[in-house]
Amino acid sequence: MLYIIGLGLADEKDISVKGLEIVKRAERVYLEAYTAILLVEKGQLEAFYGRPVIVATRETVESSSDEILDGADKADVAFLVVGDPFSATTHADLLLRARALSIPTRTLPNASILTAVGATGLSLYTFGQTVSLVFFTPSWRPASFYDRLAENARVGLHSLVLLDIKVREPDLAMLARGKIVYEAPRYMSASVAARQMIEVEEGVGPDDDMGRDAVEGRSEGVCTRGKLAVAVARLGSxxxxxxxxxxxxxxxxxxxxELGKPLHSLVLVGRRMHEVEMEALMDCAVDKTGWEETWRKEYNG
Amino acid sequence: MLYIIGLGLADEKDISVKGLEIVKRAERVYLEAYTAILLVEKGQLEAFYGRPVIVATRETVESSSDEILDGADKADVAFLVVGDPFSATTHADLLLRARALSIPTRTLPNASILTAVGATGLSLYTFGQTVSLVFFTPSWRPASFYDRLAENARVGLHSLVLLDIKVREPDLAMLARGKIVYEAPRYMSASVAARQMIEVEEGVGPDDDMGRDAVEGRSEGVCTRGKLAVAVARLGSxxxxxxxxxxxxxxxxxxxxELGKPLHSLVLVGRRMHEVEMEALMDCAVDKTGWEETWRKEYNG
Known part of the structure; x- marks a missing residue:
């Protein structure tokens, strides 16, 4: 049996009791460590489980999935995923591959950023579709997320924006010289996300001092500087x-x-934000008066 | 400290290791049992925890919250919630009351139906706002959920529909005779939900044979009989x-x-359903050919 087990959001003790039992008895235990991270190191997991854990890189999961599935028709293999297995879409392939090999599978859900964001006081019933945002480069700034945000904004809904993480990215300069060297991991902060969102709204001029290619702003008013948002860091810990x-x-x-270490996420607040939600966030506001006044003028249900 | 602890979706072993440690050492343990249910009985939880669990009714939580919070400034009190604490909105009051009494609080997230619905193969990124549906009576059929479904449908998104449960509802006939007797618990099936959705779409004529008040149909094409949907039962178990x-x-x-025992939920599928999502659900389709054909004609991204 292939078990895909959600680990929850913070540390080694967020796994379910059922999940821990499986980890302890499985023949091999893999940890998927490229779409999200726990706030603890692999060693801490191994100490808690009392057994070794194999880190599964994107390459292993995408091109050597048969290695992971080897023998899973007879013995149990555990594949650990930070957060909830279904909140990351990238493991559908592994499940399909297992099915093709007639390997039975089972998935153990756990806490996800998609619902833990309720800890902000924002109502989960007022969220529209979730979007994700990748690191921009001077010449590559994919902006389809803006269309999704605009759709949610038209209805008045909140948007959860999930932020890029880059682990084990090959250093392209070194690769050109024939060496595989990995760059240091990078995690997008909520502040960088906000800057990128404003950039798509406003555009970039031809003489940009950051060396970015010029691009026209979308100017639909979805990500203007004055829009209300909520940044979260290390949610669930x-x-x-x-x-x-x-x-x-x-x-x-x-x-x-102030937000500090990863992981961060960002919520672009929708027009329907209720007074109770606004008040719940008051203590977290950079500028309490401004927060409430903007809400009264431009949001307010 | 007041701990609000998510129990996950299926049984006593879906609690996190961290949550179980708190339950074992807390002074009192309450179980909220009126917005959702686990698939196991209270006795099974008590046996697993090795201690008694107090069932908290809606009345206790809403009007006697100080009883729950009594002494929580000095000792630990655990308040257990099926699923994820934030996916049910009703506990904000308890948190606010604790804050007013200067009692520190902490919330432990867990799996929620909002993300476990990913087990269907539908992409969580294609879901719009979540709606809930209450049991209709012949004369009371609140239909504001239809507006939310219409908003999601316009954008092409899936809608998760959460279904009513009624536990400890007083029997009104007995109440009139001065006796408090509770009706048997009722859990809405996905089939009843589908019937109610069609009813709001089509309306009810003046000579209805089920004795319902006449009402005009909304006729916006959101919940017509041919719309695609996915029903789930006991998800996560x-x-x-x-x-x-x-x-x-x-x-x-x-x-x-076929769906069997509670809890059920329903997803009204959005126009953007991808081919991969359609195919993932093929094995679960009542009529495979019809499922695929309708998707090709009317959905298809």
Whole structure:
């Protein structure tokens, strides 16, 4: 049996009791470590499980899935996923491959950022579709997320924006010289996300001092500097942080420092934000008066 | 400290390791049992925890919350919630009351139907806002859910429909005679949900043979009999069931029997359903050919 087991969001003790039993008895245990990370190191998981854990890279899962599935028709193999297995879409292939090999599978759900974001006080019933945002480069700035945000905004809904992480990316300069060297991992902060969102709204001029290619702004008013948003860091852990403010405030270096270590996510608030939601976030607002006034003028259900 | 702890979806072993440690050491343990149910009885939880569990009714939580919070400034009190604490909105009051009494609180997320629905093969990124549906009576048939479904449908998104449960409802006839007697618990099946959705679409004539008040249909084409939907039962447990079909098929007695025991939920599929999603559900379709043909004609991204 192939078990795909959600680990939850914070540390080694967020696994379910049922999941832990399977991990302890499985023949091999893999940890998927490229779409999200726990806030603890692999060693801490191994100490807690009392057994070794094999880190599965994107390459292993995508091109050597048969290695993971080897013998899973007879013995149990556990494939651990940070958060909830279904909240990351990338494992459908592994399930399909298992099915093709007649290997039975079972999935153990767990906490996901998609629902843990309720800890902000925002109502989960007021969220529209979830979007994801990748790191921009000077010449590659995919902006289809803006269309999704616009669709949610038209209905008045909140949008959860999931942020890019880059682990084990080959260093292209080194690769050109024939060496495979991996860059240091990078995790997008909520502040960088806010900057990118404003950039898509406003565009980039021809003489950009950051060397970016010029591009026209979308100018539909979805990600203007004054729009309200909520940044979260390390949600579901004891050290979680929530900061509420305008996109411009969240884009600032101060908020980036305050949020601290990864993982971050961002919510672009919808027009339907209820007074109770606004008030629940008051203590987290960069500027309490501004937060409430903007809400009264432009949101307010 | 007041701990609000998610129990996950199926049985006593879906609690996290961290949650179980708190339950074992807390001074009192409450179980909220009126917005959702686990698939096991209270006794099974107590045996697993090795301690008594107090069932918290809606009345206790809403009007005697100070009883639950009593002493929580000094000792630990655990308040257990089926699924994920934030996916049910009703506990915000308890948190606010704790804050007013300066009692520290902590919430432990867990699996929720909002993400476990990914087990159907539908992409969580294609879901719009979640709606809930209450039991209709002959004269009370609140239909605001239809507006939410219409908003999601316009964008082409899936809608997760959460279904009413009624536990500890006083028997009104007995109440009139001065006696408090509770009706047997009722859980809405996905088939009843589909029937109610069709009813709002089509309306009810003046000579209805089920004795319902006449009402005009909304006739916006959101919940017509031929719309595709996915019914789920006991999601997250080993005995989970998924049935895909038209609303009319899901409304049938045969599908109701096939789905079996509670809890059920329903997904109204959006126009953007991808081919991969359609194919993942093929094995669960009441009529495979019809499922695929309808998708090709009316959905197809």
């Amino acid at each position: 004891e050290g979680q942080k929530v900061v509420a403010g305008t996109l411009e405030q969240i884009a600032s270096d101060e908020v980036e420092r | 080993e005995g989970q069931k998924v049935v895909a079909g038209t609303l009319e098929q899901i409304a049938s007695d045969e599908v109701e029997r």
